[in-house]
Amino acid sequence: MADASVPLQTPLSRRGIERLDLMLLCAEALDLNGGEAMVWLSEEMGFTDLFPNRVELWKRRCSNPLRRNTRRAALKPEETDALIRILNALAERLYPMLRTLLSSAEPPELNQQRWDLFRGRLRELVQERLNPRRGGVQRLLDPGEGAELSRELVQAMALSAGEGGFERLRASLLDAAV
Amino acid sequence: MKLTSRYEQTSCRLVVEGLPDLSAGQDSSTIGIVTGFSMGLAGHTDLEGQREHLQALLAAVIPYARHLLSAVPKAFGAADSPVAIEPSDGRHQLELRSRQPNTPPLKIVLDDAELSDLVRCLDQLRLDRRLAIPFELPELHPLSRNDLRHRQPLLRRVAAPLVGVATLLISASLLSLLPTPKAPVDVRLNRPTLALPR
Numbered sequence: 001m002a003d004a005s006v007p008l009q010t011p012l013s014r015r016g017i018e019r020l021d022l023m024l025l026c027a028e029a030l031d032l033n034g035g036e037a038m039v040w041l042s043e044e045m046g047f048t049d050l051f052p053n054r055v056e057l058w059k060r061r062c063s064n065p066l067r068r069n070t071r072r073a074a075l076k077p078e079e080t081d082a083l084i085r086i087l088n089a090l091a092e093r094l095y096p097m098l099r100t101l102l103s104s105a106e107p108p109e110l111n112q113q114r115w116d117l118f119r120g121r122l123r124e125l126v127q128e129r130l131n132p133r134r135g136g137v138q139r140l141l142d143p144g145e146g147a148e149l150s151r152e153l154v155q156a157m158a159l160s161a162g163e164g165g166f167e168r169l170r171a172s173l174l175d176a177a178v
Numbered sequence: 179m180k181l182t183s184r185y186e187q188t189s190c191r192l193v194v195e196g197l198p199d200l201s202a203g204q205d206s207s208t209i210g211i212v213t214g215f216s217m218g219l220a221g222h223t224d225l226e227g228q229r230e231h232l233q234a235l236l237a238a239v240i241p242y243a244r245h246l247l248s249a250v251p252k253a254f255g256a257a258d259s260p261v262a263i264e265p266s267d268g269r270h271q272l273e274l275r276s277r278q279p280n281t282p283p284l285k286i287v288l289d290d291a292e293l294s295d296l297v298r299c300l301d302q303l304r305l306d307r308r309l310a311i312p313f314e315l316p317e318l319h320p321l322s323r324n325d326l327r328h329r330q331p332l333l334r335r336v337a338a339p340l341v342g343v344a345t346l347l348i349s350a351s352l353l354s355l356l357p358t359p360k361a362p363v364d365v366r367l368n369r370p371t372l373a374l375p376r
Contacts, residue, residue, distance in 0.1 A: 098294075099188065099294060099295070102289065102294065103289060103290075103291035104269075104289040104290075104291070105289070105291075152249050155246065155247075155290055155294075156247050156249070158290070158291070158294040159243050159246060159247045159294060159297060160247065161298065162301050162302070163301050163305045164240075164300075164301030164304070164305060167318055168243065168247055168318060169247065171244065171318040172244070172247040172248045172320070172321075174320035175248050175325075175326060176320065176321065176323040176326060177323070
């Protein structure tokens with residue numbers, strides 16, 4: 001698959017940024033040190049010019065329109081690409097956990113407990129950081145629809161891990177708005 | 179000298195065997211000609227195939243994963259292709275069709291974790307620099323609004339136009355109940371005032 005098929009300089013839509021930040025939030029829900037891991041990975045991957053410190057990284061993520069304190073400033077394509085690369089690396093790190101959650105070979109009761117734990121952490125993060133008046137946030141917190149959406153996010157992270165994951169995820173985040 | 183490349187994940191193993199294409203100037207550690215490949219999926223017997231099967235596997239599974247990432251599962255693999263994949267009751271059905279007549283296709287159902295493992299193995303394989311084989315794959319591109327329309331539930335998609343049409347019908351029927359104003363009549367001449375004077 002041609003890597004250069006998606007133009008490098010295409011900025012992400014608000015909807016794409018929303019999905020990207022939600023996946024980063026899932027990474028934090030899966031790993032208690034996820035926030036720190038993001039900062040560390042950003043430095044490790046050489047994004048210090050784009051995100052000199054954790055506050056700058058945080059500010060970029062606040063372009064998500066679902067955030068309580070959302071920023072209207074548009075993100076540059078190189079900034080969103082860096083965030084996608086960080087997510088790609090986090091998904092790679094968390095892949096064993098993502099795989100376990102998605103597997104039907106695991107004992108159902110044990111896997112239900114894992115999902116409950118993950119969804120509980122995600123709910124806490126969503127309530128803390130996202131605007132509860134937005135329909136998208138209400139859907140995430142809904143017991144039925146929220147479970148389906150969080151499974152979609154975990155599956156998307158699993159398919160974004162690894163070598164080919166970056167290009168695939170970027171193409172998906174550039175999808176047309178429905 | 180025969181070369182072997184292995185790609186492994188928890189539930190999937192791909193092994194590619196081949197030879198360097200010395201006529202194309204490749205070094206002795208690069209596979210330029212595939213002589214065969216085998217795929218082992220957990221719980222199933224190992225499958226063996228040729229380069230065309232590997233190409234068909236990539237051409238079906240990689241675009242399928244791309245669509246699944248956007249939460250719009252879609253079947254891939256034409257009727258005459260040796261490999262096809264389609265969503266099946268929340269899982270993914272991989273269909274491997276034999277060229278030999280009277281051999282029914284082999285259907286393997288994968289769960290989300292097994293599919294991710296297969297996609298990762300195929301990603302490693304297609305991006306491996308030691309494998310100098312030009313696999314033909316459709317380009318990665320963002321999905322159009324038309325591709326994504328299945329993501330929204332039908333009710334949510336038709337809600338806005340439905341409310342619009344309903345409002346128009348209700349207001350039209352209410353307006354039709356109002357009496358039509360009669361044309362003002364000239365009392366003296368007992369004819370409509372709009373008539374031209376003689």
